[in-house]
Amino acid sequence: xxxxxxxxxxxxxxxxxxxxxxxxxxxxxxxxxxxxxxxxxxxxxxxxxxxxxxxxxxxxxxxxxxxxxxxxxxxxxxxxxxxxxxxxxxxxxxxxxxxxxxxxxxxxxxxxxxxxxxxxxxxxxxxxxxxxxxxxxxxxxxxxxxxxxxxxxxxxxxxxxxxxxxxxxxxxxxxxxxxxxxxxxxxxxxxxxxxxxxxxxxxxxxxxxxxxxxxxxxxxxxxxxxxxxxxxxxxxxxxxxxxxxxxxxxxxxxxxxxxxxxxxxxxxxxxxxxxxxxxxxxxxxxxxxxxxxxxxxxxxxxxxxxxxxxxxxxxxxxxxxxxxxxxxxxxxxxxxxxxxxxxxxxxxxxxxxxxxxxxxxxxxxxxxxxxxxxxxxxxxxxxxxxxxxxxxxxxxxxxxxxxxxxxxxxxxxxxxxxxxxxxxxxxxxxxxxxxxxxxxxxxxxxxxxxxxxxxxxxxxxxxxxxxxxxxxxxxxxxxxxxxxxxxxxxxxxxxxxxxxxxxxxxxxxxxxxxxxxxxxxxxxxxxxxxxxxxxxxxxxxxxxxxxxxxxxxxxxxxxxxxxxxxxxxxxxxxxxxxxxxxxxxxxxxxxxxxxxxxxxxx
Numbered sequence: 001x002x003x004x005x006x007x008x009x010x011x012x013x014x015x016x017x018x019x020x021x022x023x024x025x026x027x028x029x030x031x032x033x034x035x036x037x038x039x040x041x042x043x044x045x046x047x048x049x050x051x052x053x054x055x056x057x058x059x060x061x062x063x064x065x066x067x068x069x070x071x072x073x074x075x076x077x078x079x080x081x082x083x084x085x086x087x088x089x090x091x092x093x094x095x096x097x098x099x100x101x102x103x104x105x106x107x108x109x110x111x112x113x114x115x116x117x118x119x120x121x122x123x124x125x126x127x128x129x130x131x132x133x134x135x136x137x138x139x140x141x142x143x144x145x146x147x148x149x150x151x152x153x154x155x156x157x158x159x160x161x162x163x164x165x166x167x168x169x170x171x172x173x174x175x176x177x178x179x180x181x182x183x184x185x186x187x188x189x190x191x192x193x194x195x196x197x198x199x200x201x202x203x204x205x206x207x208x209x210x211x212x213x214x215x216x217x218x219x220x221x222x223x224x225x226x227x228x229x230x231x232x233x234x235x236x237x238x239x240x241x242x243x244x245x246x247x248x249x250x251x252x253x254x255x256x257x258x259x260x261x262x263x264x265x266x267x268x269x270x271x272x273x274x275x276x277x278x279x280x281x282x283x284x285x286x287x288x289x290x291x292x293x294x295x296x297x298x299x300x301x302x303x304x305x306x307x308x309x310x311x312x313x314x315x316x317x318x319x320x321x322x323x324x325x326x327x328x329x330x331x332x333x334x335x336x337x338x339x340x341x342x343x344x345x346x347x348x349x350x351x352x353x354x355x356x357x358x359x360x361x362x363x364x365x366x367x368x369x370x371x372x373x374x375x376x377x378x379x380x381x382x383x384x385x386x387x388x389x390x391x392x393x394x395x396x397x398x399x400x401x402x403x404x405x406x407x408x409x410x411x412x413x414x415x416x417x418x419x420x421x422x423x424x425x426x427x428x429x430x431x432x433x434x435x436x437x438x439x440x441x442x443x444x445x446x447x448x449x450x451x452x453x454x455x456x457x458x459x460x461x462x463x464x465x466x467x468x469x470x471x472x473x474x475x476x477x478x479x480x481x482x483x484x485x486x487x488x489x490x491x492x493x494x495x496x497x498x499x500x501x502x503x504x505x506x507x508x509x510x511x512x513x514x515x516x517x518x519x520x521x522x523x524x525x526x527x528x529x530x531x532x533x534x535x536x537x538x539x540x541x542x543x544x545x546x547x548x549x550x551x552x553x554x555x556x557x558x559x560x561x562x563x564x565x566x567x568x569x570x571x572x573x574x575x576x577x578x579x580x581x582x583x584x585x586x587x588x589x590x591x592x593x594x595x596x597x598x599x600x601x602x
Contacts, residue, residue, distance in 0.1 A: 015327045017163055020137060025287050035070035035097070035284040038166065039140045043067060060098060069098045072280060073141040075132050075160075077153045078106030080233035080264065081173045084147050084273050088171065091277035092145070100139065104131040106153055109514065110190050110236065114458065114492030121152060122487045122512070123584040125321070126597045128156030133163045142166060143280050147273075149173035149234070149264075151241030151515065154249060155318035161254070161290035162326040167283035168290050169276055169385045170255050172246040174264030175356040176234030183207055183216050183224040190236050191350055191516035194491050196225050198499030201462055205499075234264030238349030240515030243356050244311030245318060247365050248302035253293045253384030257393040261364030263357055282387045294326035298382050301390070303335060305365075307342035307418030308372060310351060312515030313433045313523055314489075316420065321594030332422045332431045332592055336551065339418030342377055344437065345408040350518040351437045352414075354406045362404045366397040375410055414438070423522060425554035426562060427508070427534055427544065430526030431592045432553050434546065435518065442548040444506045444520045446471030448538050448555065452478050454511065457493050466497070472505050473544040477535050478572060479511030480528025481595045485576055485585035489514040494521055506546055508553070510535055510591075522546055522553060524591040530571065531590075537565035 021041050027034040034040070042048040043055070043066050052066060060066050072092050076085035085101045092099035105127055112118040128148075136144050143166055146157035154170065161168040179188045185208060199205035205218040216224075235242035246260035256279055262269040282288070299319060306315045316335055323330035346368075348354050359365070372378035373391050380391025400407055408414055415438040423432045436442060447470065451457040454476050460466055466474070474493075481487045490507075491514035497505050498519055506520035507513070510528035513521050527533030534555075538544070543556040557565075576582045587597040 015325060017165075018137065020140075033285050035281070036068060036142055038142045039071040042140050065098065069096065070142040070284060071098045071100060071140065072143045072145060073136050073139065074099055074101040075135070075144065075146045075157070076101065076103045077128065077148045077173070078103060079149070081147045081149055084171065084173060084269070087270060087273040088145055088147065088276055091274045092280070095277045095281050097277075097281070100141065102135055104128050106150060109150060109489060110230075113194070113489065113514070118488035119484050119486035119581060121489065122481070122595060123580065125152035125156040125159070125318070126584070128153055129159035129163065132157060132160035136160070136164045136166060143284050144168040145171065145276055145280055147171045147173060149242065151245050151312070151314060151318070154242070154245040155322050158249060158254065158290070158294070158322045159325045162294055162322065165289050165291050167280060167288060168254070169280050169283065170249060171273060171276055172250075172255060172259045172262075174234050174262050174266070174269045175237045175243060176264060177231050178237055178355050178357050179229045179231050181224050181228055183221050185210065185212060188225060188229050189238060189349065189355065190229055191238065191240075191491070191495060192225055193229050194495030194516070195499035196222060197492070198461070198496030201496065202464060202500035204501065232265055236516065237355040237357055238516060239310050239312070239346060239356070240350065241312040241314040242515070244306055244309075244315045244515055247305050247309060248311070248315060248319070250365055251301040251305040251369060251378065251390070252298035253382050253390055254290065256386065257366045257397065258364050261356055261360045263360055279385050283385055286387055288383065288385060288387065291326055293383060293385070294322065294328060295382070296328055296330070297379050299323055299328055299330055300338065301379050301382060303338040304342050304372065304377050305369070307339050307344060307420060308377070309346040309368070310344055310348055310419055310437065313420060313435050313513055314515055316433045317512070317524060317591050317595055320592070321596050324594050324596055324599060335420060336422040339420050342418050343410060343413035344415040344417070344419045345410060345413045347406050347408065347414065350516045351439060359406055362401055362406060363398050366394040367400045368407060370394045370397055371400060371407070371410070421548045421551055423546070423548070423551050423553035425552040426557070426559070427538070427553045427555050428525045429534065430590060431524070432522050432526065433524040434522040434548060434553075435513070436520065436548045437518065440503070440520050444471065444473070444546045446473040446504070446506060446544060448473050448475050448540060448542040448544050450475045450477070450538055450540055454479055454488065454490050454493060461493060461496050466502060466505065468502060468504055470504065473546070474505060474507050475535065475538055475544070476507070476509040476511065477529035477538075479509055480525070480530055481588040481591060482585045483528050483530025483572075484511060485581045487511050487591065487595060491517050494519060508535075508544070508546070520546060525553075526590045526592040528590065532566065532569060532571065534562055536569055537562060
């Protein structure tokens with residue numbers, strides 16, 4: 001991928017990885033397939049005595065196991081996922097295979113949101129992919145089971161699988177239970193915290209006018225929200241980025257049926273962990289590999305389910321990265337094509353009322369897949385890790401109940417087309433991603449107010465400087481992959497605006513928005529400000545138009561004036577010159593090509 005040649009960037013380069021010695025795909029013994037295709041390199045004979053000595057020390061019980069048992073790596077990302085990994089490990093061992101549990105890193109977006117720690121979030125995807133690829137290949141594992149939770153974890157796991165291309169399954173850590181506020185007398189979740197912060201700043205946070213108690217102060221209400229928004233383990237419960245990625249990857253065939261909707265601490269999640277051992281053995285016996293499943297058809301399914309369920313804008317940058325890693329041609333135009341044909345049907349947070357835990361109670365994601373397959377929107381013939389097709393996986397699953405209110409009928413959608421829109425124009429010639437559910441309309445025109453970092457907008461909000469009245473387009477720049485660095489999510493600002501009920505405001509950034517963000521928001525602007533994109537020369541007062549009907553993002557500034565401003569523009573001094581963020585900024589591609597760090601033009 002040549003950053004100096006935009007046309008070349010759109011060409012998918014065939015990925016090349018190390019070719020490890022292994023047994024033939026059809027290797028067998030006494031009529032049974034040999035499953036230790038890679039590990040046998042170091043476990044047969046005496047060519048690697050040091051490796052065998054260390055493996056005996058690590059737990060290989062006897063010589064027979066050393067010579068014949070396959071090695072399955074179990075990669076847990078962090079926190080409660082380590083406990084799920086123990087269940088998987090025990091189940092793998094019951095299948096007479098050697099199980100090696102290890103963990104990689106995980107960044108909590110909820111903990112880092114709005115602070116400098118958020119700059120480390122997106123780049124953690126690359127570290128996760130690097131670490132799983134490293135352990136799988138270095139340790140000669142024959143197969144891989146990954147257990148991610150938060151959003152970057154999942155594409156990182158899939159990217160690693162595409163790189164090493166050994167039989168693999170992903171187990172989603174599951175969604176958190178819905179919280180409840182006694183003072184607000186309603187269900188709450190992590191996004192409530194950030195929206196309440198906006199209401200707190202603008203002095204509109206109060207108990208509901210429903211005939212109950214209204215005596216509590218806004219500080220008491222905030223305390224109540226902070227204590228009860230997250231009642232236990234699990235990823236954020238709405239159709240935010242974690243659930244976007246999980247539902248998509250299940251629809252691509254790389255997870256067991258129901259994995260994306262099984263709650264984090266439910267018995268069904270524990271049963272799923274146990275079943276994964278049988279499934280990975282099936283993949284090994286039938287030689288089902290990740291790149292067999294990561295196809296243009298499966299990515300089409302990922303986009304379809306994301307549009308139907310109202311998924312996160314972050315899905316775009318992650319799907320692009322996963323596809324590029326697997327050598328699958330995928331572009332922004334594919335997202336717009338799918339959005340144009342798939343209706344938005346899910347009444348799920350952030351724009352809706354319900355959560356993944358509620359969807360689980362009426363059949364979960366497989367019941368939605370069954371609906372979309374029957375309608376011809378989802379490809380049910382793709383292969384999956386079970387050895388069956390997606391349609392066969394969900395055939396026995398119950399259909400959605402007639403009286404449920406979470407998934408609208410396809411004949412009566414929330415929006416007749418998808419909520420994710422790809423915008424281009426003189427503000428984003430390389431593309432931008434908008435999340436427009438239609439509830440706020442499909443077009444917004446307002447005067448620009450420009451902030452060179454997210455913390456500048458946060459300070460303006462904290463000071464109550466963003467007022468109701470005329471339409472404003474708040475532009476936050478120098479927060480892209482290189483300029484941030486790290487392309488941080490900006491839920492703190494977007495949620496605060498929703499909580500303050502500032503409906504006269506739209507948001508644009510070369511950074512990202514959280515899957516919990518909603519409203520008139522546009523992110524992933526390319527080229528980003530740090531590399532001299534037009535967003536770098538927008539000025540306060542410029543009239544900006546966001547038009548989801550024409551798929552355009554423009555400022556009312558002539559091309560001549562844009563060029564004149566660019567003549568006076570200077571690239572800002574790098575804020576970070578050493579460490580992981582500096583390395584990331586030096587290597588990362590633009591958001592329209594997945595923000596990858598290993599896409600080199602040799």
